[in-house]
Amino acid sequence: MYNNVTIFDHPLIQHKLSILRDKRTSSKDFRALVSEIATLMCYEATRDLPLEEIEIETPICKMTGKHISGKKLAVVPILRAGLGMVDGITNLVPSSRIGHIGLYRDEETLKPVEYYCKLPKDIGERDVFVVDPMLATGGSAIDAVSQIKLRGPRTIRFLCIIAAPEGIEAFTKAHPDVHVYCAALDERLNERGYIVPGLGDAGDRIFGTK
Numbered sequence: 358m359y360n361n362v363t364i365f366d367h368p369l370i371q372h373k374l375s376i377l378r379d380k381r382t383s384s385k386d387f388r389a390l391v392s393e394i395a396t397l398m399c400y401e402a403t404r405d406l407p408l409e410e411i412e413i414e415t416p417i418c419k420m421t422g423k424h425i426s427g428k429k430l431a432v433v434p435i436l437r438a439g440l441g442m443v444d445g446i447t448n449l450v451p452s453s454r455i456g457h458i459g460l461y462r463d464e465e466t467l468k469p470v471e472y473y474c475k476l477p478k479d480i481g482e483r484d485v486f487v488v489d490p491m492l493a494t495g496g497s498a499i500d501a502v503s504q505i506k507l508r509g510p511r512t513i514r515f516l517c518i519i520a521a522p523e524g525i526e527a528f529t530k531a532h533p534d535v536h537v538y539c540a541a542l543d544e545r546l547n548e549r550g551y552i553v554p555g556l557g558d559a560g561d562r563i564f565g566t567k
């Protein structure tokens with residue numbers, strides 16, 4: 358379909374996603390599941406990070422091992438909901454730097470409004486994972502990635518949990534060079550710009566604000 362979009366069909370991800378979608382799932386469980394899914398997605402999405410050889414010494418002898426080359430990741434959550442995915446990634450890659458981009462969707466126009474942007478100084482030397490559980494119209498992710506591109510990172514990947522076809526279409530057109538990873542590609546957006554069937558408002562469910 359799209360050669361720069363990967364949908365993870367791993368049974369653990371799909372199982373956790375079904376619980377996440379369920380409207381009876383509490384905020385506490387919702388937060389834990391978002392984090393666990395982010396860890397599983399990070400494991401898959403880091404599969405092609407470049408390695409280099411290093412000399413190490415085991416208790417038995419010297420050998421040549423491998424480690425990830427250069428500086429590690431920068432993780433950039435789109436506030437608020439993207440915050441829920443950060444721990445899940447830094448658990449696997451503890452030396453990641455973390456940036457923040459604050460965007461909210463205007464409820465009338467559905468256009469993103471930026472209110473905060475703070476990125477790691479050395480982001481130009483890092484691979485960047487932009488994270489947000491939801492890709493709906495794509496406006497927020499498109500804007501966030503455009504901001505990050507101004508700082509010239511090595512590569513950018515976008516990780517979301519649920520994507521709408523409209524968001525994938527718009528995002529891949531705006532940023533064909535950025536690989537998108539998601540756990541599900543849903544049916545459509547409704548008239549209020551919510552993903553159907555989706556999981557509702559990710560920020561409100563993570564932070565218990567509704």
Ligand code: PRP
Pocket residue numbers: 435436437438439460461462463467469489490491492493494495496497498524550558559560561
């Ligand atoms: C949600 C979500 C995305 C955005 C997706 O955030 O977390 O950032 O909507 O929609 P889009 O693809 O149409 O731009 P929201 O604006 O509700 O802000 P919040 O995370 O602060 O609740």
Ligand code: URA
Pocket residue numbers: 438491493550551552553555556557558559560
């Ligand atoms: N943002 C959300 O949190 N959920 C949606 O379904 C769409 C945008």
